[in-house]
Amino acid sequence: MTIAIAGAGPGGLALARVLHVHGIEAVVYEREPSRDARGQGGMLDIHSGQQALREAGLLEQFHALARGEGQDMRLLEPDGTLLLQEDTPDDAPMARPEIDRADLRNLLLDSLPEGTVRWGHAVAHAGDGVLHFADGTSTTYDLLVGADGENSRVRPLLTAARPVHTGQHVVELGIPDAGRTHPDLAAMVGRGNYWVLGDRQSLGAQRNGDGRIRVYLSFHDTPSDWITTCGIPFGDPAAARERLLAEFDGWAPGVKALIAACDDTVVPRSINTLPVGLTWPSRPDVTLVGDAAHLMPPVGEGANMALLDGAVLGRALAAHPGDIPAAVAEYEREMFERTGEAARMSAKMQEMVTSPGAARKVLEFFQPSRP
Structure with a gap:
């Protein structure tokens, strides 16, 4: 199998790592010129995504980098009224630890063989088994995985949906x-x-x-x-x-x-x-992971879903050697159901935190009143 992954975000790198664990080669094409070309942003709350890191053989290293104290939370109203303060005990389980985006990315990058990620390869367009880059070069593939985020160049091969x-x-x-x-x-x-x-x-x-x-x-x-x-x-x-x-x-x-x-x-x-519950007819040579497949509001689910996407697709490809269509179909069935539920929950959370009276609504969410 010639597997081309467009994008070196959490989903694409998790996929490459799980494939590597199963002895399957893949190449990740990333538009940035190097891993240090730009800052990677703030912290990520990794909860369900820890299962993907376990399958990737990286959970112990993740826990060494993650910040359990990042689970602390303070909720206030604009006048400064403190509604909720939760401080994490030092011995608390690492249920939802925070990790710097750069640390998570470096953990995944360092787990891959040298040369797996080809930097400076911005995708221009793709189709008919050929991936074209902005610099005029191209490569062929048996399976193309769009892990290229919100403005995916791969998504149009599968759906007309746009963010x-x-x-x-x-x-x-x-x-x-x-x-x-x-x-x-x-x-x-x-x-x-x-x-x-x-x-x-x-x-x-x-x-x-x-x-x-x-x-x-x-x-x-x-x-x-x-x-x-x-x-x-x-x-x-x-x-x-x-x-x-x-x-x-x-x-x-x-x-x-x-x-x-x-x-x-x-x-x-x-x-x-992207529309909640987005699906598309399965194709044997193209699929999507992460924000390219199910862009959600930034309320804590996106990165977790992306990591799980990579792990589930990697596991499916390993379970169906030589049968990419079966692996893709199996992955998409699981992914559509899992991420559809996460997208619906994220939409509800987004509505809550951006609506009038949000502070009290969030307080009730975290501390529901007792009869």
Whole structure:
């Protein structure tokens, strides 16, 4: 089998690793020029995805890198009222530990034979057993796996579905080495996740393993072109911070202090999703994993589903040697059911955290009232 995987994200790398465990070769084609070409973002909450890491033979190494204290959570209202504080005991199970995206990616990359990932190969288009790259080169395949994320170039081979805007935009900011530069803010945020939920906007802060506090400002009920029409000068970090502070006028001083303390990283993003329960007729030579298959709101399921996609597909290919169509069909049946349920749950969570009264609704979700 000639297996080509487009994209070196969690799903693509997990697939390559599980195939390697079973003695099956694959090649991962990644558009980035190297593993260090760009930052990989914040933390990931890995829960069900630990099963995939177990199948990949990497669970012990994962636990050595993951942060159990990242399970800590603080939930507040915009006026600073603390609704919920959960601190993880040192001996608590690693049920939902957090791990830096870069650490997870490096763990998977380092588990693969040298040369498995071909950097600098941006997919242009594919079909009829040929994968074409933006630099004019190409390669053939028996199976092409699109692990190339939200804007997948492989997805159109299977479905006309495209991501749609959810009405939410998020602006990422950050405070480097917060324990040293802003110890008061580091203590306020704690070791894990810090959520302040308002009616039309929210703030989330996350303590990363490298000491950085990543701050996410969320704006709800926004049009798809909000980044260009909102008037915030994202190209001028200092001016953008001032405008963002004004957007949170009236919020608790400590919450606003998080925004004021951020460095010049200002990254706006549109939050998009694929239709919940998306399926397609199975093809013998192409399939999808991760966000390319089931882009969900960022509420904690996407990376887990991607890791499981890679493990399930790798296991199916190993169980059906020489019969790619049977392996793909088996994988897609399981994946459609599993990720459809996860997408429905994610959509409900997304609706809850972006609706009026979100803070109290989330409190009730985590601590349901007793009769």
